[in-house]
Amino acid sequence: MMDPAFCTASGVLGAILGSFLGVVVERLPRWMREEEGAGNLLYPPSHCPACQHRLRWWENIPLVSWLMLRGRCCRCRSAIPLRVLMVELLSALFFALSAWLILDLPVLLALWLLWCGLLPLAMIDLRERLLPDCLTQPLLWAGLLLNLHTHLLPLADALYGAVAGYLALWLVYQGHRLVTGREGLGYGDFKLLAALGAWCGWQALPSILLLAALGGILGWAICFRHQENDNVIPFGPFLAFAGLIIFILQHAIFTF
Ligand SMILES: [Zn+2]
Structure with missing residues (x-):
């Protein structure tokens, strides 16, 4: 059995990478269709798709922010897709579990x-x-x-x-x-x-x-x-x- 601290750190790494993978999932198809404003993977910075409100650092923490904001944009209250949480959660669990096993x-x-x-x-x-x-x-x-x-x-x-x-x-x-x-x-x-x-x-x-x-x-x-x-x-x-x-x-x- 691996060290619990190592498993936790792996889970955190999984959540962070999952958050980035979520951006890839959202933006890559739009970018490939050359949609206007699709930008690239790093620009524009994370924002609410409904009201364009730019996320502050504490609204952009993997897992924590989605739960803290209860899945809604803090300005316009429009729903943040559940898949954003799912991709972070799945990655965190997968990394932690694989590090353990x-x-x-x-x-x-x-x-x-x-x-x-x-x-x-x-x-x-x-x-x-x-x-x-x-x-x-x-x-x-x-x-x-x-x-x-x-x-x-x-x-x-x-x-x-x-x-x-x-x-x-x-x-x-x-x-x-x-x-x-x-x-x-x-x-x-x-x-x-x-x-x-x-x-x-x-x-x-x-x-x-x-x-x-x-x-x-x-x-x-x-x-x-x-x-x-x-x-x-x-x-x-x-x-x-x-x-x-x-x-x-x-x-x-x-x-x-
Ligand atoms: Zn919004």
């Missing part, structure tokens, strides 16, 4: 990096049906570099993982289009699976796909069944979740 520090750091890539991808795909290249591609390169500089996987496995990950979903896409005449997956999905192949190796791809498909079916049954556009369920969140689970199972040495 996982003994191997390099694996822990790699896992946190993977989280910082996958969480915004999953959330942007949920909201916008989009997996931006500017997130999937660095994630792929990071996976290859990780396996170049550590002994988690042989580099060849990671390289073939990236290629096979892309090809596997590309083939599914082409097959699906041939049979149904519709597009079932997006190119972002291929790139995300390529990135997961680079992180987890080609051997892990069947498990990732199986887990993601099971999650997808379950998610569809629970959430998306009643939506009219049910043929465009985002697959990215399920791929991201599956990749994270498989990476943990592959490499983590647990406390217990």
